[in-house]
Each structure stands twice: as structure tokens, then as C-alpha cells.
Amino acid sequence: MNLPAERVRSTAGAPAVATTKQATSHITIMADWTERYRPTTLSEVRGNDKARDAFHEWATTWDDHGQAVILYGSPGVGKTSAAHALAADMGWETVELNASDQRTADVIERFAGRAANNATLAGSAGGGGARGGDTESRQLVILDEADNIHGTYDRGGASAITKLVKDASQPIVLIANEFYEMSRGLRNACEDIEFRDVSARSIVPVLRDICRREDIEYEQDALDVIADTNDGDLRGAIKDLQAATEGRDAITAEDVVTSGRDRAMDLFPFLDAVLKEESAEEALQSAYRVDETPDDLTKWLENNLLAVYEPTEAARAYDVLANADRWLGRVRATQNYSYWRYATDNAAAGVAAARDGTNGGWTRYSRPQFWPGSDETADEVCQRIAERSGLSIDTARREVLPFLSAMTHHCKPRELTVTMTAAYDLDEAAVSFITGSGESTNKVESIVADAEELRAEAIEAHSSGAFAGGTGDGDDNATTADSDSAASDRGDDSETRRSDSNADTDGDDPAETDDDENQAGLNDFV
DSSP states (O other): OOOOTTOEEOOTTSOOEEOOOTTOOOOOOOOOHHHHTOOSSGGGOOSOHHHHHHHHHHHHTHHHHOOEEEEEOSTTSSHHHHHHHHHHHHTOEEEEEOTTSOOOHHHIIIIIHHHHTTBOTTSOBSOSOSTTSOGGGOEEEEETTTTOOOTTTTTTHHHHHHHHHHHOSSOEEEEESOGGGSOHHHHHTEEEEEOOOOOHHHHHHHHHHHHHHTTOEEOHHHHHHHHHHTTTOHHHHHHHHHHHHTTOSEEOGGGOOOOOOOOOBOHHHHHHIIIIIOOHHHHHHHHTTBSSOHHHHHHHHHHHGGGTSOHHHHHHHHHHHHHHHHHHHHHHHHOOGGGHHHHHIIIIIIHHHTOSSOOOSOOOOOOOOOSTTHHHHHHHHHHHHHHHHTOOHHHIIIIIHHHHHHHTGGGOSHHHHHHHHHHHTOOHHHHHHHHOOOTTSHHHHHHHHHHHHHHHHHHHHTSTTTTTOOSSOHHHHHHHHHHHHHHHHHTOOHHHHHHHTTTOOOTTHHHHHHHHHTSOOGGGTO
């Protein structure tokens, strides 16, 4: 059998040996099949025909609309592959920033911004391909994981992206897993196309084609198991196929050992996993599935350790947490975020390894202090709630704040969290305090941004033309002002007058009632 030169085969009882092409002396290893068999044209993108056609339509009509596009959907469904395939079809160069790149405002403006505003990769201005120009010399700007811009590491990146898509003179593709994790302003500025999970029926032909091209015999049941197990993740299915066929010329259903794709884990199940249930290796894998920074995870573990561990276990755990804190200090000092992995190793695997066994039962976990002076933040939050609800600060702290925290835990449901943030005019620190999510996460920043837009819309809706200017209502406004002044001179108590208006028909009262009804209040948000 003629095998591809870059494949690695292992014979029975012998180590794997890399084969080489006769014409070269370089040793080659087994290539990643997800890269080798990545679609080279849009027609090869499987399982999302409608999205593929809409994406092609966006590109061919870009001169007419000039909008950026958001491709969103689950991981592994072909979003990034479709973007590169489109560029190949259109003859466009690509400029890409992905999750491994730092994406601060400065980086986005220097690299993606330069390309999006029609400068060549070499840095010269005035390159071809701007709107209405030479389409073949265009550059397609691809920003992967656009929903995962972290507040500290990618400082200013979210606002820079929004500005970029509004001002760009080149086509831009934003790729995201969670559409609503991006700010409303960014979503409204772009066209959006959803890539749905790839069905098992569409995955199987891809796996079959790869087996044929790799000269691997297969049982149909083996391919069916891989496709069904991966739950719509085409990339994951290809990786599982490659793993199952390593060192083999054939694959059977018995050869396929797969498990479900890793899913995101909430914070409290993570704490249970590390402090009670899982081994060190399992706890480390769980840490990678939580949408929190290693800094925040370390603080959660440190704050709740004594609620579960015995003193001797806690002593060992605090030792490894001290190591984690050292690595986090190096991150802050050097801005080298590759050190995060070592902090996670200590915080998750180290703390789990400090246990003598497993623990059961339910534990009430408490929120750590994410920032210095969190007591001041708590007072500010309670004061905002009290002012806008007509309550005392003590009542807001005892009777309102606990319910808000329970209803919006970890910023879910998102729309309710946005509504709460708008109603009480909260900033990132306050939202983080109430929900328990990290202040620096993209999730919290996008919620605050959407809340600001919601407040602006509510103010405009209830202004009743007060800011329009020159509408000819000056006399009416003056009359209302005179009426209010006269009422003030009479010394009438506003609350008494408001209650009396239900029984009396004084000529000025209806106007005042209308004015009150036109004011924005909490009911306009919640």
C-alpha cells in the first residue's frame, strides 16, 4: 500500500517511525487532519448550505452595503474554515487575529485597523481593494473569537472592534461562539449569519472521504459512532477519527473510544469538582471549562476552602494556592499570560490533590472579594438600589440585594441582568459584585454596554420632545412652570396634592399627572 509521505505508522512491538520523501532529508510527522482537509472553497463547506450561500452573497454584494459580518455558532461547525475558503474563492488576502493574539485597542488599530482601512500588509497606504476599487486586491480581515475579548488582557479591544467595523473600507468577518456575548452596538453594526451544528448525516460523508484518501478501511458503524458522539462538532469528529486510526490500516466500531465533547462548566459545579469530587487531573480539565480567569478561580477556591476541607487538608491546599498566586504575580509584572497555565495547575489540580478523599453534601459557597474595598462597592450598590426604589439602605441590603444576586447569578439570564444594570445604572464593579462574575470578563463589560444603550433608549422614549428644541411649545412650558411656581408658593405638600388629585378636579392637576406619567422610572426597565 502506498502511504502518504508525512504519515507516521507504528508496527507491532516497534516504535513509530516517520517516513520521508526520497527527495528530501526532512523527517515529517503525522499532520493534523483538520488542517490537511480544511475546505479550500466554499463549496466544500459541509452541513451549513444556507449559511454558506448567505456568506457568499454578503461577499459578492459587499460594495453595495459595506457591512462587516458576524459568523456565529458552536465550536467546530466550520466558521473559520468558511472565512478562509471565501477569501480563496474571491482571490482576497487575509489578515487574521485569533484568540492566541493579544487584542488590545492598540493591536487592533495597528494591524486589523490598518488592513481594514485599505493599507497593504507591508504598511503602505492606499492599497487597492477599497470599496468600488479593485476587488481582487482586497484584504479580508478575520477576527476569531470576537465574543471572547477579555477586559484586562485585551484592554479596550471591544470598543476598538466596534469602531473598526463602522469605519472600515475593507470587508471584515467576526467569528463568535456566542452571538449575545457581544455588545448590542457591535451586533447592530454588522450583518449576522448563524452556522448551525453539523448533523451526523453530514459528518459521516466527510469521515468516509478522509478514510478513502488516507487508504484506511472502515466499518460504517465506526463512522456512525464518531459522528453521533460529537454532537454536531465536525472538527471534533475529524480529530476523533485521526486518533482512532493512528497506527492502523482499518477501523472498527470496537476501535472507537470517544466521549462527549467538553462543555462549559458553571462556577459552583467547578467548586464542587475541585473541593469535593474529582481527581487532580479531572479538576484541571474542569478548570479549562469555566469561563473565569485563573485569578478569579484562585480567589473563589481560597475563599471557600475552609468550608469543605479539614485543617490538615487546608494547610496543604493553601501551600499550592500560594504558588498559584506567585504565578499570577508574574503575569501582572510581565504581562506574559502564558504563565496563567501554571497558576491553573496549582489552583485546580493542586487544591484537588490536597484532599485526603471525596466529600459529599451541599455547601453554601460565598463570593470572594474580587477587588480591594469591596465593602465600599457593596455600600454603593445598596445606595443605588435604595435611591431608585424608595427604600432605606438597610432594607435594600437585607431584602433586595439577595434576590437580585439569586436572579442574576453568573449573569444568567443575560437579558434580566442587562435590565437590572440599566435600572440601577450599575458599572462593571457593581455588576460583578451582584452576579459573582469576574469584573474583567467580556461578559460583564458587554452587559454594562448594553445597559447603557437601554438607558439611552428609555430616556429618549420618555423625553416627550423635551430636547427637540424650537417646537413651539415654549408657551406651554412657561405656563406649566408658572403653575408649578404658584403651587409652590401656596405651600401645598406634593404628596397631599398627588393623593387629592384622585378626588378633586383642579384644573392644574391633570397636567401635572400627565407630566409624572411621562417620566422614566424603574417600571420602564423591569
